[in-house]
Amino acid sequence: MQRVETLTAQLALVEGTYEEQSDLIKLVEADALDATMRRKGQLYLLVEAHHTGPQALAACHIVRRVIFQGFYSDSSYSVTSSLRAAIRLANKALYEHNFKLPDEQRVFVGLSCAILRDTDLFLAQVPPTQAYLLAEGRLRALPTHPSWDPAHVSIAPFVRSGALGASLFIEPELYRCSMNSGAGMLLCTSSFAPLLGRIELDHALRQGDPAVVMERLRQAATAHELGEAHALSMTVTAVRKQALRLPRGAGRATSEPAERAGWLQRLGSAVLRVVRPQLDEPQPEPTAPDSLRQLPPQPTLSPKPIPRPPPIDLGPGIDEHYAQMRRKDYDTAPVRHENLPPSAFLGEDLAPGALKQPIDLGDPIALTPGRPYRPRYEYKPLIDMTWGERLSLPFRRTVLGIEERWRARRVRNSLPPQSPMLRGQGLTYRRLRAPIPWQLLLGLVVTVIVLIFYGIMLTQANEQQLAIEYFEVAEQRLAQVREAPNDAEAMESLELASQAIDEVRSSPTVNDTNPALWLRYQDLQREYERALAAVQRLNFLDNPVVLATHPLETGQFIDLVVPPQLVGVTDTLVIENMNHIYAVDADTRNGRLYRIPREGGQAQPYLTPGQGVGTAVVGSVRAALWRIDQVIAIDQAPNGFGYYFQSGGNWNYSKLGASEIWFPRDRLDVEEYMGNLYIWGAQPNEVLRFRSGFYGDPPDYWLDPASIAGIDLSTVVDMAVDGSIYLLRSNGTILIFSQGQLVAEVTPEALNPPINLVRGFSVTGVGPDDGYFFLVDTLNGRIIQVEKTSGRVIQQVKTRPNSSVHFDALTSLVVDTSNPRPILYVVNGNQIIRAELPDLPRPFRENDEG
Template sequence: MIPHANARPQVESIVGALRVIDSTRHKVTAPHLSGAPYAAALDAPPDAARSRSGERLFMLLDLTRMTPAHRYRELREVFARIYWSETGSITAGLRRAVAAANRRLFFANLDIDPSERCVGGMTCAVLRDDNVFIVQTGSLQVYAFSEGRLERLSPGSSLTPLGMSRMADVRLRHVFVAPGDKLLLASSSLLQAVGEGGLARVIPREGLTDTLDGLEQIGADADFVALLMHCTTLEKASAARELLQSLSQLKETVRSRPEPAPELTPQPTPEPKPEPTLAEAEAALAPRMPEAPPYPIDLFQPSPVPPETERPVEQIPVRIVEASDEPPPASYKEMPEIVRESTPGLGADLMERVGEGARLGLGSIGHGLAAAGGVIVGGLRALPRRVLPGPERGARRPSRSVSRPVPEEDASKMIAIAVGIPILLAIVVIWAYQAFGEKSQFQSVIDQAKQAIEQAQSSGGVVEPARSHWEMALEQADAARALRPDDQVAIDLQTKARSALDQLDGIVRLSTRQLWDFGPSTVPRRLVAHGQMIFVLDPAGEWVARLTLNANGDGVVERDGNPFIVRRGQEIGGASVGALLDFIWVEPMGGRQTSGLLILEEDGAIVTYDPAWEGEGGEIQLSRFALESPPAAPVVVDTYNGRLYVLDADANQIRRYQPQGDRYPGRPENYFVDSPPRPMREALDMAIDGYVYLLYPGGEIHKFLGGKPDTFAVQNLPGDLSQAHALTVDPNGGSGAIYVLDQGRVLVLGPDGAFRAQFRADDVFDNLEAAVMDESTARLYGLSDGRLYVAFLP
């Protein structure tokens, strides 16, 4: 155990698995537990999400006895595929993966005979540095051993078995570990057979094999599976894995060697020196266990505390619907009929009880109404005799009734009654079921959201556990809003959880206003802002448009006009405009005399537009000139201090043109002194504010000054930049911030790459094509799905 969070050694692990059925054992100590379908120890594959790098995943499955091996492999593959592809937090990945495995097993059970259905337990752990994150479902038990103390991490009550319900019933835990600590995942049957006292005698043994042998000895009378993770240093773990692999191969070689024929006259031979056993080898590698401290040490506290001050074990509820009050059966060999219902706990017996109650209730109501009617009629008949004067007449004796023939039955009426009664009962049962189920489900998710918020607030400022609790609270609040969209309690919980996550992730939520709809395009458009003017270039549509903002900046003037100022094929100065590639606004600096819009054509020609100059009738005035030495394969254009920068993919350079008047007639300079770290042909975008920033696929950003690389490293970023496709700066802003366009958000990085904030605008930024930041007016302009938006920063 790591007593303080700031002491973070590199922790590695060796792992073994054991399965005992009918006193027959199956022990595996290979590095990845190959050959054990019920267990796995996996390293992050090469195609895993970047946030999963450096993690190790452990899985243990305990399903019903007749479960085929392919079902184990299927569940392991589903869990691993979902987890390794998750780009969010570790806890979010564990929740998604166990939910996917549960759904796969649940729907597989629906398609087979009830006697063949498979349910059980699943526990997985992720080791990252000195952190272990554990997810558990079913009745598997989890124990941690550290500094001479054995600690139970499992919840007090059993969870709904894996595959029995549509919704996964899971618990999450987080602990710190250190070399010498052990983590045991095992069946509850082992704990029932030996108790915690038996585990406390065996787990402290030195060596992985000795511990597994001890578990086999004390649990010989029980059927169970177990996975033991022994934390150690990187050097010892590597040596132990090589030794285990060598011994495993040696055993296979000896097992596959044919049995020699017995000799008629065996000759005595000297006994060879015995090879060291696996237990002896591991004992030599294992660290010596320290003596137990004078009082128990909590595995999850940063410093030792007396037992009376220990915190209770935190439990993180994950399931969305309320589980049945009845505990799961002790044995899963006989699985009850699985019902396709969204709310577990309301099964066939509840429908039967509701139907029986409705039938008896309707019958009792009918008999009562008939009896009450008879009493009222009799009283009305006797009332005149009691009130009018005269002698009291004796009671009339009923005369012998004359037998009458049985009246004929109306078959159609009887059929209607026979059909109507079951329909009425079905309606009553369905109504009661839905009303009760919806109310119960809503209250369940509300309670779980409140509990998750309490756990997040009591996490002590540790970011990762607090984030997982807030994510759980938001998930449950969203589920509550789906059931009752207008419920104020659910709205308040959702707002509270989202605000807390926004604060953890540096999210600034913006309100936007649509300015114009240009319609969809096949390629991303380009965007430039200058003062109250917005310019849009569409390379596929081959046009440039200008919009003028109103005084408030929340609308445009050209509502009914034509915003297009340049199109391909347009005649300017006796020449036709070519394919439009990119554009930029340039200021009168560095020898340039006027400001204006520079539009780069694919062949290197430049179209210029100065809004200050118009014809007598308000016509747009354009000019066009060719660069003296045009780039061979221009990609992106930018400007700084009046100079023109063009990224040339074929030349693997950035061409820099010096201004003369309002043109660039001279030969360009090469910006890079040496070859750039990555080819220019791979660059996605370029931005310049004195420094030159280049964006590459996968979110890689390079920074240069004077043609040489400068220090830049993206830090403390929530998530990754794998979907980044453009970046921009405000050269007149002075903040030095870089704005990176990612999937659904705009990230704000400092000049050294440190994360500052991220802008989100609900669904508006989901398909962001281009964005421009005007720091002087605190406005962010963005193009998304062909629509131009403006957002005002708080």
């Protein structure tokens, strides 16, 4: 097993002054223990009272002294048993001390006590002190602070009944782990707990130096102006091995007495050899040379180099070879322009060269018919032609034949040409160009253009014919949907019709430039949507409008407040508030309340964190709602949750009673009914009710515990209130409560695809027997309208596939029923969308049934 040692460091800050040793820390390491106490292990203790003062310091000294004496004097061999006994003795001593004092002078103490025996660490924890352990490669906090895990069960505020000195019964929180090399521990007072983040503390403890941790705590205390703080840091490191002994003969330092002893010994040996040479000691054997300190034997080299082979004879060089070839070619080359002498260009004599054979002008009847000259146009072999040349070959031969006939007729009508004059080979003359066949080129261009237009028209006709065939197939399959005997066959026929319509849509001829096919496609699409609404109860939004987008690039909305239409209002401030809608930011740390014009526009911050309202400072806005004639905001500040309302156009503030103990995990849902506030998400599985006008008092627990026994409320994601309270689960089921009792549970009927993830809902009507539920199905990008009483699905609402607006991040919605036709206000990620609710689906076979 690897041997380890511990390094420790302390920090003591008393009334803003740093001290070397802390009165609240007890440190007992192995050097200060005898053999009997060493078997118990090393002790690291930090105590903290719930307030400061002389009485608090005296109480801490009592606890520290009794813990030390009780632990090491206990006869048990179990560290855990001895630690429990010592804590019970300290609690009893402090309780007796407090019993003699009046209530206002009694002190309650928390502690963090760690025992390190070999590599095993035993930790006892009593709040409000804080402990951090870096063991087995993982950082743990005891207890876990809200900044690390808001949902942890041990983050409740400090309760005096659980501290030392409050009662005769104490139950500390115990923890055990293995502390190997590289592990670390930090014991600190509660003032450091909210200042230490997981990442920075993990980095500091992994340095393996307690001084680094203390320096980080010192910086945090200075930055936050702490007046009282104490901390103890301990790290475990491996014991460094001793240096290896040098071999004999190596250079090493010797002490002065050793050198003197060696000199005297050598002198005595010399005297004995002179007096008694026969007793001389034998000569020491020569020691073998150290191979590590001498060079290896070097190879011997000969001064004569190895003879090299003679080079290969390659004959004359390449320059001489090319010169010989040029001379040979010049001598054997025929007479050409560059080989003629200058005198050849001065006279009219023929240049020397081979004589041409005369043409036989005899009777051509007995000769084989043939042309005495090469053809005007020569064709390549068919195998060497490209496909374009092969296709154009008949047209080319036809054109050349016509040209030959026209040329022959023209030659016969003209005078006979003069005989050509012999020209010397060495004389230069201007070369004549062949005439350009403009007529041929024009005819070829016209032919190509005609063929191109013909191909285009043929392609369009084929595509149009193919689109018409797809139209016929789609219409036949829609007719099969009407004639289907049951919903299963209707769904199958509808799927086939959808595939045919997709083929029609992909055809390039079906667009607004082809009115006949475009109008037919529009009619087919309407019939398909009608069949879809009748069979699957699926409707599409017509002309959805994006009212506003989030002003931040990565920001998103989470909730929306739409004021109702009030009649007879004359107050200009109320009218201005009603002409806007309000959106809540999804950021839980820096959430804002935005105001947006009802007809659309830019989202303007309406209430922001850090804004001063009276003596209060606005925290992160978590929820908003409409109450009577104004918008209300709920924020989360370090000292609890606040209630913000307006008076005369200015914000006012009131703290919600007992809200400092709320730790909402996800979304905080606040609803208002008859002046009362109902809150879901502040306490696990509970609805809190603040009575009208008493928002500063502690709330009531509205749900009846006996009624919800055995009911799973952990998946509830949203709440609505209209006299009854509706709780929505993530699977789409709705629990209806009245007077704190569960009265009904509504389950929507099965759909395809099924309902898997619902984020929110909106409730219309008055009471549980009137109106509808509108569910936000985030996973499938749809809004589901469900009947309140039976759970029957009325319709599903989506955006069209070709629409510029898509439901890809649905969060919540509000249904405004103050107009003749309900209007949907939808929160879709960073967008606020408004659209009219489609009409209810009509029966698809109503014509046949009528």
